[in-house]
Amino acid sequence: MNQPSGDLDATFAFQTKVFCIISDQRVFRSRSPAIFTTVLGRTGIKGAYVPFMVDDGNIGKALDSLRVLNIAGANISTPFKEKVLPYLDVLSEGANIIGAVNTIVCKGGQLKGYNTNAIGIMDALNEVKFDIAGKKALVIGTGGSARAVVFILNWLRAESVVVAGRDNQKTCRLAGHFSCTPRSLKALAEFPLAVDLIVNATSISSRDDSSEFTGIVDSIKSNGCQLVFDLNYGHRENIWQSLAQKSGVRFMDGLSALAYQARRTFLLWTGQEVPQEEFLKALAP
Numbered sequence: 001m002n003q004p005s006g007d008l009d010a011t012f013a014f015q016t017k018v019f020c021i022i023s024d025q026r027v028f029r030s031r032s033p034a035i036f037t038t039v040l041g042r043t044g045i046k047g048a049y050v051p052f053m054v055d056d057g058n059i060g061k062a063l064d065s066l067r068v069l070n071i072a073g074a075n076i077s078t079p080f081k082e083k084v085l086p087y088l089d090v091l092s093e094g095a096n097i098i099g100a101v102n103t104i105v106c107k108g109g110q111l112k113g114y115n116t117n118a119i120g121i122m123d124a125l126n127e128v129k130f131d132i133a134g135k136k137a138l139v140i141g142t143g144g145s146a147r148a149v150v151f152i153l154n155w156l157r158a159e160s161v162v163v164a165g166r167d168n169q170k171t172c173r174l175a176g177h178f179s180c181t182p183r184s185l186k187a188l189a190e191f192p193l194a195v196d197l198i199v200n201a202t203s204i205s206s207r208d209d210s211s212e213f214t215g216i217v218d219s220i221k222s223n224g225c226q227l228v229f230d231l232n233y234g235h236r237e238n239i240w241q242s243l244a245q246k247s248g249v250r251f252m253d254g255l256s257a258l259a260y261q262a263r264r265t266f267l268l269w270t271g272q273e274v275p276q277e278e279f280l281k282a283l284a285p
Helices: 005-015 025-029 032-043 056-068 093-098 117-127 144-155 168-177 185-190 211-218 239-247 255-270 276-282
Strands: 017-023 047-053 073-076 103-107 110-114 136-140 160-165 181-184 197-200 227-230 250-252
Touching: 017 025, 017 032, 017 056, 017 255, 025 047, 032 047, 032 255, 032 276, 056 103, 056 110, 073 255, 093 110, 093 144, 103 255, 117 144, 117 255, 136 144, 136 185, 144 160, 144 168, 144 197, 160 168, 160 185, 168 181, 181 185, 185 211, 197 239, 211 239, 227 239, 239 250, 255 276
Parallel strands: 017 047, 017 073, 136 160, 136 197, 160 181, 197 227, 227 250
Antiparallel strands: 073 103, 103 110
């Protein structure tokens, strides 16, 4: 005997948790759906993970929809990590200090924002045995990802952090918030910096993204640099990898950081500790 469709819908809603990622058109390039779908399947949790492309002016409505649709959790990606803050009910201590959110837990109609980017970056640096304590860093970018990077580098006791961006006002505001040094992008080419770590926290990694930006990156003199860390991934002609090769230093993209932050996010959403290997395997080709 067939079960009425209404009962099936109720059963699905009761048994299946829905998670999502919110971004602009870049949401369809994200590896997060593949990671979480794979790990949900391997852990036996009844869940679905879907990408939502949202226009810039509709982020408030999108956050309200999480409540209406009983979404269990959401990832927030560029360019909304800072823009979601006014629409959340509660912030974790870390998210409040950083001023950016990449993970939302939806429970009882309340939206609580977290930042797992920072911990993911720390874990990725630990993986390659790079200790920033007592060392100098250059962070390029002024958005939510840059905020997470600067926060965790300070927390890990970096000797100094320089922030460089295209918008001088945003650069100075970010540097002031975290008590670090602002620098214009163009000045990087004109006045070389002696740093141990360079982190790209912008969305630009390919020569096709911005010829002007690429020219600046090509001219960076990374005196004494030991590691170039690009938070992006999946770019064939990666300008940051080229910079590392030209300088004869190590390069790391953002895939391992993505896997590490995904593990932290999964724990917040489900309460389940899953071995890191499961998230790394989910990223395998």
